[in-house]
Amino acid sequence: MKFLSEKNPDIHRTYEIINEGISKRAFVVLMACCKVLYQGRAKSRLGSGDRFIIIKPDGSFMVHQDRNLEPVNWQPPKSNCKASLENGILQITGSRRNPPESLEVEIHCTYMASYFIGEDSKELEIAGYEENMREMVFESPELIEEGFRPTSREYQTENGFIDILGKDKNGALMVLELKSRRAGVNAVKQLKKYLDCFTDHKEFVRGVLVAPSVTDDAMELLKEYQLEFKELHPPMELGGGKNLTLDFFSSS
Amino acid sequence: MKFLSEKNPDIHRTYEIINEGISKRAFVVLMACCKVLYQGRAKSRLGSGDRFIIIKPDGSFMVHQDRNLEPVNWQPPKSNCKASLENGILQITGSRRNPPESLEVEIHCTYMASYFIGEDSKELEIAGYEENMREMVFESPELIEEGFRPTSREYQTENGFIDILGKDKNGALMVLELKSRRAGVNAVKQLKKYLDCFTDHKEFVRGVLVAPSVTDDAMELLKEYQLEFKELHPPMELGGGKNLTLDFFSSS
DNA sequence: CTTTCAATCTCGGGC
DNA sequence: GCCCGAGGTTGAAAG
Structure with a gap:
C-alpha cells in the first residue's frame, strides 16, 4: 500500500496532491472547507463549511457532510474528475456527458489531503434478497x-x-x-x-x-x-456452506 | 477545525484514536486493511482488503472499497459504534436495535487514522420541480x-x-x-x-x-x-429528466 | 446502449 | 415510533 498524507497543505500543494492522486488512479481523500454547486438532472447549492471529499479510482466523486449516510453531493463512477487552480481559486470538477451534469467543489482551505493506492480484489458475498x-x-x-x-x-x-x-x-x-x-x-x-x-x-x-x-x-x-x-423470511445463508459466525473471526 | 491524523499507527494506537474520535463526536476516518461481516436485514461477508472506513458524529458508519459510489457495507445514522481490542484483535462494531443488525469490521493493519471536528451549519438547497x-x-x-x-x-x-x-x-x-x-x-x-x-x-x-x-x-x-x-400546483411533469436534457442542449 | 426493478435502499414528512 | 413516497436514487441484470 502506497500512500501520501499531508496536514494543512496550502492551496497549491493541495492542487498538486489531488492531481498526483488522480493520475496515479489512487483513492483521493480531502478534509476541507468548501462550497459546492451541482447542475444537471437537478440543481443544488451548498454554502461554505467543513466537509469530507472522496475521489475514487473509478471516477466516483463524493462530498460528505458530518451527518447522514449519503453524500450531500456526488458524481457516479466513470465521471471525469479534474482539479483546476485559476486566479487563486482551487476547484474540483466532476462531470459526465450522459446525462449532462457537473459537480463543482470550490476549496477554500484544506485540513488534510491524502491519496492511497491499495489492493482489494475481494467481492462482497451477500444473502437475503x-x-x-x-x-x-x-x-x-x-x-x-x-x-x-x-x-x-x-x-x-x-x-x-x-x-x-x-x-x-x-x-x-x-x-x-x-x-x-x-x-x-x-x-x-x-x-x-x-x-x-x-x-x-x-x-x-x-x-x-x-x-x-x-x-x-x-x-x-x-x-x-x-x-x-x-x-416467509428470505434465506440468509452465504455460499461455501461454512459456519460463518463461528469461523469468521478465527480463520485468519 | 481541530483534527488529528497519524500514519501507520499500530493496532493499539488505532484503537486509541478511534475511541478518542468517537467520544469527541468527531468525524473518524481510517484507511486500513480489514474484513467485514454484516448481519441483520440481510447478511454479508467481505474478505480481507484495503478499504476506507468512516464514522460520522451522527453514528453513520461506512466501509468504502475503491469502486462504486455506495459503501460496500454500512450502518445508518444513530447506530451505536464501538471499537474493541481483545486478544490482539481490533474490531469496530456498529449496531442498532430496530431492526436488529450489526456491522463488524476487523482491522488487520492501519495505514492512516484520523479524526476531525469541523463546522458545517449549511444545508443543501436543491431545485428540481x-x-x-x-x-x-x-x-x-x-x-x-x-x-x-x-x-x-x-x-x-x-x-x-x-x-x-x-x-x-x-x-x-x-x-x-x-x-x-x-x-x-x-x-x-x-x-x-x-x-x-x-x-x-x-x-x-x-x-x-x-x-x-x-x-x-x-x-x-x-x-x-x-x-x-x-x-399553486406545479406544472404537469412531462418526464422531468428529459426536459432537463433538452434544455441543457438548446441552451449551450 | 436502454429498460427494468430490487435495495441492509436512504431520507424527510405526516400521523 | 411506524408508514409512505420521492430520489440527481444506485446498481445489476437482461434485452
Missing part, C-alpha cells in the same frame, strides 16, 4: 403450503412480471408476490394488478403475498381483495 | 395575484436564497417561498428566516408560501407570523 427467496420457493415449494407446485417464474402479464406462478393441490392457479422485507400497501396493489389479468379465467385464482411481515394497512387491503398472506 | 414552478410564476405572475411583478429569482440573503422576490400592485416588497409538494412547518420557518433579513426595511414586507397545499400546523404558524399562503 428477494431472488434468494424465489430460488428457495422453487426448491422447496412446500414452504408456501403442502401440495403447492410452482410452474413458472417471472411470468409476463400486461401489468408486469409475476414473481412466481403455480398451482395448489386442487389445481387452482396461484399468483405469488414475493417481498424480502415487510410488505406495505403497494405490494398488495401490485398483486391485485396481476390478478386483474386473470379476470376472464374460468376458475378462482388465488393471490398470495409472501413476505416476512406486512403492515396493518396492507393486511386490511389483503382481506378486502380476498388475497392471502404467507409469512 | 421547484425550478419549473419558478419559471411558471415568472412567465405568468398573475398566478400569484393580480398586479404581482417578480423582480429577481434566487435572491441571496445571509440566510440562504429566496426563491422569488417581487412587488405587489401597491409597490410592497413580496418574498415568495415555493414548494412543489404539500408544505409543512419547515417551509414556513424557512420563509420566516428570509423575512428576518428585512427587519430594517422601512415598509412592511409580505411573505407568501406558494404550494399546492399546506399542513394544518403550517397554516397555524403562517397566521402566527402574519404570513400568507397561495395555492
Whole structure:
C-alpha cells in the first residue's frame, strides 16, 4: 500500500496532491472547507463549511457532510474528475456527458489531503434478497403450503412480471408476490394488478403475498381483495456452506 | 477545525484514536486493511482488503472499497459504534436495535487514522420541480395575484436564497417561498428566516408560501407570523429528466 | 446502449 | 415510533 498524507497543505500543494492522486488512479481523500454547486438532472447549492471529499479510482466523486449516510453531493463512477487552480481559486470538477451534469467543489482551505493506492480484489458475498427467496420457493415449494407446485417464474402479464406462478393441490392457479422485507400497501396493489389479468379465467385464482411481515394497512387491503398472506423470511445463508459466525473471526 | 491524523499507527494506537474520535463526536476516518461481516436485514461477508472506513458524529458508519459510489457495507445514522481490542484483535462494531443488525469490521493493519471536528451549519438547497414552478410564476405572475411583478429569482440573503422576490400592485416588497409538494412547518420557518433579513426595511414586507397545499400546523404558524399562503400546483411533469436534457442542449 | 426493478435502499414528512 | 413516497436514487441484470 502506497500512500501520501499531508496536514494543512496550502492551496497549491493541495492542487498538486489531488492531481498526483488522480493520475496515479489512487483513492483521493480531502478534509476541507468548501462550497459546492451541482447542475444537471437537478440543481443544488451548498454554502461554505467543513466537509469530507472522496475521489475514487473509478471516477466516483463524493462530498460528505458530518451527518447522514449519503453524500450531500456526488458524481457516479466513470465521471471525469479534474482539479483546476485559476486566479487563486482551487476547484474540483466532476462531470459526465450522459446525462449532462457537473459537480463543482470550490476549496477554500484544506485540513488534510491524502491519496492511497491499495489492493482489494475481494467481492462482497451477500444473502437475503428477494431472488434468494424465489430460488428457495422453487426448491422447496412446500414452504408456501403442502401440495403447492410452482410452474413458472417471472411470468409476463400486461401489468408486469409475476414473481412466481403455480398451482395448489386442487389445481387452482396461484399468483405469488414475493417481498424480502415487510410488505406495505403497494405490494398488495401490485398483486391485485396481476390478478386483474386473470379476470376472464374460468376458475378462482388465488393471490398470495409472501413476505416476512406486512403492515396493518396492507393486511386490511389483503382481506378486502380476498388475497392471502404467507409469512416467509428470505434465506440468509452465504455460499461455501461454512459456519460463518463461528469461523469468521478465527480463520485468519 | 481541530483534527488529528497519524500514519501507520499500530493496532493499539488505532484503537486509541478511534475511541478518542468517537467520544469527541468527531468525524473518524481510517484507511486500513480489514474484513467485514454484516448481519441483520440481510447478511454479508467481505474478505480481507484495503478499504476506507468512516464514522460520522451522527453514528453513520461506512466501509468504502475503491469502486462504486455506495459503501460496500454500512450502518445508518444513530447506530451505536464501538471499537474493541481483545486478544490482539481490533474490531469496530456498529449496531442498532430496530431492526436488529450489526456491522463488524476487523482491522488487520492501519495505514492512516484520523479524526476531525469541523463546522458545517449549511444545508443543501436543491431545485428540481421547484425550478419549473419558478419559471411558471415568472412567465405568468398573475398566478400569484393580480398586479404581482417578480423582480429577481434566487435572491441571496445571509440566510440562504429566496426563491422569488417581487412587488405587489401597491409597490410592497413580496418574498415568495415555493414548494412543489404539500408544505409543512419547515417551509414556513424557512420563509420566516428570509423575512428576518428585512427587519430594517422601512415598509412592511409580505411573505407568501406558494404550494399546492399546506399542513394544518403550517397554516397555524403562517397566521402566527402574519404570513400568507397561495395555492399553486406545479406544472404537469412531462418526464422531468428529459426536459432537463433538452434544455441543457438548446441552451449551450 | 436502454429498460427494468430490487435495495441492509436512504431520507424527510405526516400521523 | 411506524408508514409512505420521492430520489440527481444506485446498481445489476437482461434485452
